[in-house]
Amino acid sequence: MRRRVQLLTLDCALVVAEEGSFLGASRRTGIHHSALSRRIRDLEHALGTTIFERHSGGVRPTLAGAELLRDLRRVLRDLDGTLATAGMARRQQAKSATADIEVPAHITEFLDELIDFIRSTPNVSLRLVETNRAGADLS
16 A cells, blocks of 8 residues: 555645645645545545535544554654655765775875965966876877
């Protein structure tokens, strides 16, 4: 069943409950109220229970619907936290990515000087050319 219910539909159910009507939820989600109503009807059908009592003034959760919505809020809050944690871990991993390359000291000194030069003279164009040991231009 988990694969048959879209996350958007579950989110819409929460918005319908918060707004108390399909029309209000429609305005908030940008989904046409009839499409929103169909989503909720299909969700109710998939679950085999009525989530909302519909009346002329809007909707209100049934007892089963209220339980579902309470649990759904908790699950989506947990999911948001999990996604945020994964995003932070990814950003931390990107920040701490290092390459262990052994470079002779004179090369690192040269690169440090080159970086200082680039920072201190931003209007200067720099072109590095690789040459072979005999001094011939390989570019």
